Amino acid sequence: MQHLEIEFKNLLKKTEYDRLRSLFPEVTPVHQTNYYIDSPNWTLREHGMSLRVRTFEEGGELTLKIPQAIGNMEYNQELPSNIWPLFPDQLHLPEGPILDLIQEERINLEELRILGSLHTERVEIQLPIGLLAIDKSSYFDQVDYELELEVTNPAQGREDFENFLKEQNIEQRKAPTKVARFSAKL
Template sequence: MKHLEIELKTLLKKEDYIKLKEYFSDITPITQNNYYIDTCDYRLRSNKIAMRIRTFEDSAELTIKIPQAVGNMEYNQELNLEQAKDSIEQALIPDGLVLQELNNRGIQITEWLVLGCLTTVRYEKETDIGLMALDESHYFDVTDYELELEVADEAKGTMDFQSFLEKNHIEYQKAPSKLVRFIEKSKKD
């Protein structure tokens, strides 16, 4: 499956995260494990491509994200948990949409590396302004908090997101992607 993802996000202070959890009090959180994949020399990253295997309690997906003029084109390939486990343990990418898309772009790699795992506890709900997700992420010795809003229209979404933050007295903090935060932390360690 392929779709355009337009996402707005801000890092949160822990106090703001706790305050916003009330807004999601009707939602049961989902835990997702994000296994980031590249080569030892970051060939995907140098091509501005992010790849992950995300596992849930009873399913998994392989995803690549490729930046567009607005947003990211996201290619998702469903996996069962056994396929995901094998792919992670053997650092092999299963045949399908993702490899096909990489091949279409002239990227043919045989030596994959699982960079590590970032675990997110996510509260997600559809709102008047878009699909909103409140995340608590754990990687290495870091816990961080983030609010994301997925929208169809970037300009309107940006105004709505800023308005939501102001209404809730939350200061906007630029949020690099989870993968970028993960890699920057791994390079420091």
């Protein structure tokens, strides 16, 4: 499955996270772990790609993101039940469109490694303005909090996101992607 992901992000202070989280007490958080994959010399990143395996309590998916003029083209592939439980002990990329895209770039699969993991407790709420996610992420010795809004219209989405931040009295803060924040701590 592939789709164009357009999202707006904002880092949160813990107090802001707690306040937003309290707005949706009926929503059960989802726990997920992202395993980031690249070569030790960042071959995928040099090709403008980021690759992860995301595992849930039951199941997992492989995701490849490639930046576009607006947003990221995101390719998702469900991991077969015989593969996902092996992470992070074994890296095995299943046949499919993601492996095909990586091989088209002539990337040596033998060089790819799991660089580490990031655990997220996520609360997702579908709002009229888009899919809102409130995240608490832990990686290495770091814990951070983030707000994301996934939209289909970039101009309207930006306006809606900025209005949401104002309504919630949250200062705008740059939020690098999770993979960028994770990579900076390596």
